[in-house]
Amino acid sequence: MADFLQLLISGLATGAIYALAAIGFTLLWQTSQTINFAQGEFVMLPAFFALVAMTWLGLPFAVAVVIAIVCSMLVLGLMFKVVVVQPLIKQGVLPLVISTIALSVLLKEGVKDVYSAEAQPFPTLFPDVTLSVAGVAVSLAQVGVLVVAFGTIVALQWFLGATRIGRQMQATAQNPTVARILGVPVERMILYTFLINAVLAAMASILISPIYLAKFSNGESLGLAAFVAAIVGGFNQVRGAIVGGLLIGVVDNLAAAYVSTSYRQAVPLILLVAIILFRPQGLLGRREERAV
């Protein structure tokens, strides 16, 4: 039982990170039909913004974190929207998919060539303390990851549901044509989702890098996990992405312990296929009215 709890907590902490990446993934899809194959690299990159600020500019960690978030908003939010997505949005989904695949190569190789091919240690926001609760070892970092991730998610939900801009964004996501008729500044709302995605990616990056270590190739597994989480949860629901992310994190750990370590990656994917076949709208998704 203690083992099970241990796995559950570890899985939830990893899953919370996946959820952050999956939410952004879902938001981009909803508002601009962007399937972002570089989402994993978006989570990899902000840690390097922070590292550059610390090692090249000699800034303290707290400042570096702020710089990482701002740089992410500029590069992964604004520039991504204007330079990559905007020119392609009228061309249909496939050219944009190809472009994001190329972008993932660009970011990965760029970090490798400019910074380092080596894994880098990354400072943690939380002190290195391990608590023992009922035979379960829980590090403060794990608790911190869960708290910050859930805090971010709650804040996002509040923003989307309770503020005027948030509701306009939701309207844009559900039906841009109607939203435009109703006077919603659709273009600006789309830009906001890109900025939110960038902030979520930066949060995920700063939370996960102390555990994963910052490395140019981290995006490969993260991107896949976010993708799977988004589909499992329902591609059109922020809540779905959260559940999907947590589920993938937990299932991965349970699979490693109780199924087979060499096939641990297979279990979330089999779950994905089962969901597509039996509940294609995802766990929490609505049936989409429009033809996708």
Place this chain on the structure above:
Amino acid sequence: MKRATLLGLAFALGLAMPVMAQDTIKIPNIIELSGGGATVGNNWKNGSQLAAEEINAAGGILGKKIRLEFVDTASDPGKARAAVQRALDEEPIAIFGPIYSGSVSATLKLTADAETAQIMGGEAANLTAQGSKYLFRTSFGQNVSMPKIANYLRDEVKAKSVAVVYVNNDFGKGGRDAIIKELKERNIAVAADLSTEAGQADFAADVIKLKGANADAIFVYLNEEESARFLREAKKQGLNRPLIGETTLLGQKVIDLAGDAADGVKGHVGLTVDAPIPAIQEFGRKFQARYNYKPDHNGVKGYIAVYMLKAAAEKAGKLQPKAIAAALHGLTITPDKTPGILIEATWDDTGEIDRISFLGEVKDGKQVITQILPKLKK
């Protein structure tokens, strides 16, 4: 179709162009610069580049300057084979790389057919067993290192049962197969046999399984980053069994990444920059100064590869591929004649390397060498 054909032909013509003659000697490095092996390949690249610069500054090889050419295999055997084939068409004096054992397997026949020495970084046991007269290791094969570990587990740790955790790539799987064979020969039980993924971040499940296995010792055979993550999780969950490793687990990089979680780790160490030999530590400092990070053993491999070539060419007295390969067989390179070799090393008829190695442990964030294991043959 037709435009494609014309285009194809245009490339073909380009490919068929004769190679420009050069007054420096070009040595192709066919290594993993992108894909799964990027870290390994970049270490090799920097190490070999450092050696080439030193050699050129000191007058080159047999009076000729050398220039290293780096070709990316993208960690793919098919591309590695293409790159090695291309390099051989230009008739180099030797080929460096690849480092991934799979890519070495895919290319060793080509270099054997071309009678050109292939100085590579693969550690899988079966590479030198395939009968090529032109393949040379730059580090111990697992056929050499694993018996040493098994002896250590039996004689020093006095383990009756051992759990094995390895990374599922050609490096880890090769080591796992070799150690399990050696353990069986010594009547040591294998209590658990756990495969992990390259790039895996969460080791909670693996550590729980190891706790349940109740082995006398745990043999950890992972790459650097995964070693560090594993050690942290092991410490967190209070895994109180001796953790035994081979070279990487005791490396400075793992210690840096894992922090105090690495304390108490023990095992066998091949050639690393932490070895208690001044020449090696000096190399580590030079590398650090030039590239701003500490090399792993692949950096050392790239570095000594260039010096191997230099010593062999000087013994052969000419820059001719077949003569260089012949000169490497049975060659002992000593640091007093060739300082860049770092430790005295000998290559046998199969291209296997023999040199001293170390037993060590991690104490207070530092690797401490407790015993020096002599060369296998005198």
Place this chain on the structure above:
Amino acid sequence: MISPRLAWLLVALGALMLVLAPIDLTGIGIPYPGLKRYGTYIMTLWLVTAIAAMGVNLIVGYAGLETLAQAAFVGIGAYVTALMVKAGWPFGLAFLASGVAAFAVGIMLGFPALRVRKHYLAFVTLAFSVLAWLVFRNEQWLTGGVMGIGDISRPTLFGHTLRRHVDFYWFVLAITAVLTFALWWIIRSPWGRAFTALRENPIRAESLGVDVRLYTLLAFAIGSAYGGLAGSLYAPLVEFIDPNPFALGPSLLFMLMVVVGGAGRFAGPFVGAAVAVLLPEWLRFAEGFYLLIYAVLVMTMMAFCPTGIMGLAERLLPARRRPTAAATAPLLGEAKP
């Protein structure tokens, strides 16, 4: 306008040049030294890659589906061939078995996915791609695991071994020609027109009596079979296989290759494969940075000419009109207004 007769002449000339590519022509007064071993090898690799890319083009460019698993199908073909050849079966049989195996897996994969919703095939293929790679890697008793399978001998033809690079190149060239012709026939047949109709307007196609599900499924399975056949040639070409070239990343690159070459254009896969296989060659001066340049080129290309290199060529040669694909039709799904 190029007359059909001239077009055929150019194709024939191109084919002749491909056949002669590895031969030293200086003896008959033409200053062309012929390809060396490497050049021949890379041309063979280009052909093999193009076969797999042709399959992707059928799926993506003509049937309007998407596949993220072509490298896995190449892997299925490569492993089937490697295992059968090592067990002493003739190559011809292994080649057929590779195609059939990939076709069958394609049907099994496509059937349930297409039942649900057309574009969910992409997600299912993505999952399948990783699952197939895990099986290649973990089932060591069968596939050799991460250590791979070595010493895959090249086939013999009428008692003549194709061990030499040049002989094997001609062999692959002949097979490529047959497969290219077969695909050309499929696309020109009423059957192929149904694919295109489907991509242009699925609802109308259905109302005209096209069995949408059956046709898309067959397009996917045939495209996947081309992957299997390419794999069957890949194994004896490299003479060694391990799971790395059959992972998810290479599958994405196959998609990328086809779109960069020009999806829905017959020559697209050949151009795309040439760019993918030969680009490191042209960017040799850039050493480690060639992937950065490649990525930027692809992104620029997509932004300014999403129809790929062939689309660009068509635009630059406005006199030539071909009823290939409607360049304006959005690929994969409908863009939102």
